Amino acid sequence: MIARWRGAVLAPVLAIVVAALLCAVALLISGSSPLTALTTLVGQIGSGTVVVDTINSASVYYVAALAVAIGFQMKLFNIGVEGQYRVAACVAAIVGGTVVLPPVLHTIVILVVAVLAGTAWVAVPALLKAYRGVSEVISTIMLNAVAIGMIAFLISPDTFGKLAGNNITTPPIPESGWFPGIPVGSGEIFGMVLVAAALGVGYWFLLSRTRFGFELKASGESPTAAAAGGVNARRMILVALLTSGAVAGLVGLPELLGRDHAYTLVSPQGYGFTGIAVALLGRNHPVGIALGALLWAFLDKAAVALDVVGVPREIVLIMQGLIVLSVVVAYEIVRRAGQRAEQRRVAAAPAPSTETAEAAT
Template identity: 35%
Template sequence: MSVESPDTSAQAPKSDPTPINKPHNPPSRWGTVARDIVSSNASVVVFAVIAALLMAAVLVAAANAEVQRTAGYIFARPTDFFTAVWDSVSGAYWSLFRGSIYDPEAPTFLRQIKPITETLTAATPLIFAGLGLGIGFRSGMFNIGAQGQVILGATISAFIGFTFQLPVGLHLLVAVLGGVLGGAVWAGIAGYLKAQFGANEVIVTIMLNSIAGFLMSYLLTTDLFKREGSNNPISQRIDSDAMFPQFLGSEFRLHLGFVLALVVAWGVWWLLERSTLGFKFRAVGLNADAARTAGIKVNRIYLYVMLVAGGLAGLGGVSQTLGTEGVLQEGVAGSIGFDAITVALLGRSRPMGIVGAAILFGALRAGSPLMQTASNTPVDIVQVVQALVVLLIAAPPLVRAIFRLPAPRKEGAA
């Protein structure tokens, strides 16, 4: 007797051939690039700086008149050529050291240590702006609007500094907070547009950079900002009560803003590595879709990231107006916002790395005038070094190929 097998086709659940469309936001290409660069090995960063200095040495030698003269008879007396190359390169870098770290040829001790104070002064706004950009990079946002945020921070802090009369201490505090608020609001515009409408932060921040520059130029032509009796685009002098105190007297420009930068760097480290909000920042930067699935409000995090980043960049402008300049004028921000991109990438978006990278770039700035005058080296060589650092940091495989560094192991590799 045959036993019929029961028909289970009616009981078995039917598979739905229609795929379920899950929301998926592809990561920003700029955010992916920034994440790849930031995650590169520290040895790649070190060797990138070394390679940049070696390439710049070739340019220093090529621009030297004695090297060019001895190259005409290099096959007859090659020692003359190589001696000239060594003298030009070593002289240029020795002058860079004397102008940025320590000058043993200065007549007094104060003059000998003044170069390092100039380096730290130049590094202060780069630390602030670099920290702001580093937070954005680790959160998956390629914020390149630090220049505009620096300008807004400088503008508002200067306005508070020369307009209001407040008690000592309170005046400086209010001016600093005003600059932080100005930078945060300016960056918050890009954060809100990205969170609400999905606008690309790269394009928005580029536009905001231009708007901030033109806005400051316009304000310096108004009676509210323009110095009385002057036709130049320069503001009134900021009240001394609103200025950062100087460490070593009026002969040196190093001010309390550098200490504040170190404190803020520690605060950013704590925010990213020890706080819940910082964990959300990093989670969104690693994988926004996974963070959203875990319950993190990604769009809100985008806004928070830009507010924090803008406030930090605004402090860079504050350190310029309330620390070194004492006035608001055209070019007060220089190229701080753009140099901070290199600083953040060179520091791998880690606070301590950013501080070190900012000091390196501050040394290049402080030492370049003496390098130009003492060794007849074009000051543009410093800009070339910075550009080469950016190029090499942005191409980790190239650095590994030049120095034969091992490739990073992939996840899951033995």
């Protein structure tokens, strides 16, 4: 009971306190007032379209973090989410802008293509890891570089792209393939937010209510014990990485289907790496990841307001890094403190008497 209290209450509180102190120190070093920064951040809540923009960005970060968290559950580091979602978004945009289908069906086809493309892009690292023991970190990060070249080829005017001013873009997706948004005040929330929420529920159900989820976590905690219990380690590696890639394929779709409707040379980048930070911040828990995604997105949107009051906008990057570092360190400190407390409790427990030992035998 005490150990559970430590993990559920003490660790988050410690992380918040440490993060607040470190961020205050960083602001003071930069010559800015922590109070001014805090007042400005709080004032952004409800200002203009900040809330809508925050939710939209958070939905993208959330899907990216879920893709990373699936691998984390088995101690697999899929650092290739960046390449997987960019290739998937590009391929989905090409298909969506080429085919002619009725509404709803058109959108579904784009979603399926993105999932299949993300799965296919991670298939090579998954097979190398399962059958040859190649580090997924090395193979996936190398494929990120390959993805850049692949996208450049796909959207070049000689293949599927076309010139649009100083930019190169895929054929625009007709309105039949768009994902309708949710009007809120002066803005519009991406309709894919509902898909992101469904993915979160599915992630929770998979880990908490299915045999596969139990085997996945067991394999991550102790591969040897899991293998002794009949878990096929090779199959688990394949399924975990392929599922991670499938979810990664959906990362770019909220913006593709809700705002841009085409993939271009200037399409957003970096969401895969942000997903790693958000997954760490949320401790791989669906609710924790959602809160982490909202916090990360809010800080991104508030950076402009900080710049206006004289606080360097780069300080937001420092704050985000310090928050993640504080969470990781705080949970590790609480975990080790719990281990030491348990060791002391076991050491202080009275040894069984001779009569009890004989009766047990």
